[in-house]
Amino acid sequence: MTKLHVFTTGGTIDKVYFDALSEFQVGESPLDAILREANVGIEYDLTSLMRKDSLELTDDDRNAIYEAVAATDAAHILITHGTDTMAQTAERLRDIKDKTIILTGSMQPARLRSTDAIFNVGFAIAAAQLQSPGVYIAMNGRVFPAGHVRKDRAAGQFVDANN
Secondary structure, eight states: OEEEEEEEEEEEGEEEOOTTTTOOOSSSSOOOHHHTTTTOSSSSEEEEEEEGGGGGGGHHHHHHHHHHHHHSSSSSSEEOOOOOHHHHHHHHHHHHOOEEEEEOSSSSSSSSSSSSHHHHHHHHHHHHHHHHEEEOOOEEEEETTTTEEETTTTTTEEETOOO
């Protein structure tokens, strides 16, 4: 595999809890620490594009993500993203050809002891190496092609959009 390019955009995976009177806020991404602690054996570049909750992402933000992904020389891309609008961003990226683009995130911040972030990131790295070129969402141990996935809030998982 050639180099993996990881882009961070914010979302729950990057959220930080400051004190009892605070809400979670998007902070600096913990992705570099996660990848180092996991002793990831592939070469990667890490680029922070923004620190936003996905509900706050605009079309201009999605265009910035698109431009960054289109501009990188890497053929394998991992994007960490908030779960609420991850499917919309995946749709925006669908016409980028000859790259395997995986979006992932978490339902709980990576900094919490009980989080799905570490699993989802590892799973997404595997998906980036194994999937054919295209755009996918890798969450909850499943890989979904862009355009065929939705977040099921009640289940706390991503599911096939046709079900």
